[in-house]
Amino acid sequence: MSSPDLPSDLTAGLDVERAVPVGGGDTAAAYRLETARGPLFAKTVAGAPEGMMATEVAGLEALREHAPTSLGVPEVVRWSAGGIVLEWIEEGGRRGRATEEELGRGLAQLHRTRGPHYGVLDPDLPGWIGSSRPDMSPAGDWAQFLLERRIRPLLHDALAAGRIDPVAEDLLAELAPRARELAGPAEPPTLVHGDLWAGNRLVDVHGRNWLIDPSSYWGHREIDLAMMLLFGGFGEACFAAYAAQHPPAAGWRERVPWYQLPPLLRHAYRFGGGYGDAAVEAMRRLLD
Template sequence: MKLSKQWIQQLPLTGVTAWHAVSGGDINEAYQLTAAGRRYFMKVQPNHSATYFDHEVSGLKAIGAVITTPKPQYQGQIDGDAYLVLNWLDSGSGSQYVLGQAVAMMHSQHQQRFGFVDNHETGKIKKDNSWNDSWVDFYLHQRLEPEVAAASEAGRWSRWRQEHFRAMCDQFGQYYAVHSVVPSLLHGDLWAGNYLFLADGTPALIDPDAIYGDPEFDLAMTTVFGGFEPAFYQGYASILPLDDGLNDRLSWYRFYYLCMHLVLFGEMYGGAVDNILAGF
């Protein structure tokens, strides 16, 4: 969408002198605004209510209490479009080791149950973050099964995929029946596009899809598309040692992210999904 001057003038920002589109992900429109000499980052989700960004705001506040995140400035709806205005972060370069330590600090924040304070919608999938005492129940029924249902509805599921998916779920349930998980604050979409370093080298996390869950869920995402160096995991382990057999467990969490891409972007991700399912 192209924002009109009339649309911009309805923002609760005075003195907006410039705005232009910037890269900001696949789900929302993204813009840089300049107002009263300050720059802002704005997301717009067309044809949604002002509450659309509630989950992101809650996640930014929870994570931002521990490490650096953009700070929500304004949120609302204009002409039927939801918007969220954040402060602009100037990027620089920094240490992957320190980034790993920052993520471990985030994972050191705990809750009594799994889930989050509000739900969220990603494309065609509505994520149920209702509090749950069981990580197995939360992950299987509030994360994986809605994805598979959406993939099936889109014609991107098969009997073979379903058989191996059930086998993966069975192994997941058996493992966590005897291995406990402490509900930890997760970013929820920790790929390389969702971290940056400020001009002074401070690591920052952006675009969260926060929940309290298994820290290995976040770590799995760091391995899907790359962008995290060995120093990141060394820094993480300096605060939270990595459990034995981690690499053997990451595939059932990688599945979540790759299946989401299968739903959102099509069969180009089918081979990656099948590679995981073939292991079960």
């Protein structure tokens, strides 16, 4: 079997009989690999920048090490600079209260994992978040990290691309002095998924939750909670079960617009559409 999108170093020795294209996101080509030992998942990124796949692998391995057994993270079978092969997750399980509660409990346990600093998991790796590369070098102050390493640079990119109303710069200037308040009570660095929208959570045929496509780093757990609320797809039973195991600091829902600014600004820069307006609206809500 050969494919222009599947480097030989990803498939050699795996006895691949067939590669079937499947959905892989906006930057990757993805395949179900049929092998003599069962299906596998392969993802490739054409012209992947140096360190991008290594950073994803580090995130998967960290999540896999620290997630409870109830919360699956796919095993890395093989990877290279341009792609990755993972165990195949057979989706199709029914989502209901039980799966939502199990996810909430599992995520709460995962978020108890503490790190040595805010930022990249491995200081020897670049700090990729999806297909963007912010400054994720180790830092000791979360509130400033969030403002200066994530929100402000992403706003600059969106403004330079003409994807957001220039009023956003004035709004952030008003909010910046409140960065510490808006970030909430200080917490130790926590292992976060980093891109936890509904599409990066699967439920398999046995009803087990799985986390995929992480952009993991040492951060603040409200990053994951806010992302889960941004596009929907997670039930209130999930958040209730989470709170019962690992209660977020008081007022966390009021801080959600601040924590949603990084993904909104990143989407505004990359896709335009209504994301810029949504980011402006989030900032306005924080000033009300």
